[in-house]
Amino acid sequence: MSTLQEVGDRESWRCWLCDEPVDPDMSVNDPRGPSIDSINTAKKGAKGKGKDGVERLAHRACNTKKGAVKPVVPWPDRLFVVDPAPIVETVEQLKRKGGRVAVARCPGKTDAEDAAAWLLDRLSRLAPEQRFETQIDSAGGGFLLVLKA
Incomplete structure (x- = not known):
């Protein structure tokens, strides 16, 4: 300890x-x-x-x-994200299996870029031992933010 x-x-x-x-x-x-x-x-x-x-x-x-429940690391209110994925569970999944996970949808490319920059910065402290990358895909009139391990 x-x-x-x-x-x-x-x-x-x-x-x-x-x-x-x-x-x-x-x-x-x-x-x-x-x-x-x-x-x-x-x-x-x-x-x-x-x-x-x-x-x-x-x-x-x-x-x-x-408490003794799974922690929740919130997405900041200043970001324009829709259907954001739970950050801690997503990080645990990528650590176990690798690959890629869609973590949020954004209405504009700038919104997606802002969310990607925040997420990579946040993960550098949340899981410093793991290397992550983001990808922004055009999808259905919006943009999909993807996190890759």
Whole structure:
């Protein structure tokens, strides 16, 4: 188990859920204070496997809100995306299987380019060990944003 300082330094003091800065000097009891989110990545019922935990930095409120359920990393309201895919589940799928997944539809090419730039930047911190690329395809009067591993 890592210390808060070790996890914070590794995560560059950014909340892995909301991607906002975390103040290391703020009280751990404050909603915007730092906390460690231990994510169990071991599959239930897997024989011979113990808890395969990953420790990530989160604001106390983000960690509490998430609870023990699958985390949700939101798409920002400033992006014009329709039917956005859940980011964490999509990343997990691409890590396991590779390939490509359509992650959103956008009405304009500029909207799709903005969403692609944001997504690649966000994933560089969410899953720094994985390399992703985006592709924008014209589809049905709009544009389809595709994420590739």
